[in-house]
Amino acid sequence: MSIFLHRLRQMAHMMVGVPDYDAYLRHMRAHHPERAPMDRTAFFRERQESRYGGRNGGKCC
Structure with a gap:
């Protein structure tokens, strides 16, 4: 995969909240x-x- 496509994939994952293991x-x-490291x-x-809700009880604000 080219560098450009790899970076594009990373950006798309970040925008929808998919973590990069x-x-x-x-x-x-x-x-x-x-x-x-964690598994x-x-x-x-x-x-x-x-x-989505660890420390503040699920509230964003």
């Missing part, structure tokens, strides 16, 4: 090599909770 893994390897299921669950 591969980017998360790259970040963890580069910046937190001492920490074990894909835990990562997705954490992102959903963060976006």
Whole structure:
């Protein structure tokens, strides 16, 4: 896949709220090599909770 199509796909996923697990893994390897990364299921669950209602009881405002 070309770089352009890859970036386009990333942008589309960000716009609809699909988290990028591969980017998360790259970040963890580069910046937190001492920490074990979450598995894909835990990562997705954490992102959903963060976006739609974790800490503030589900309210956005």
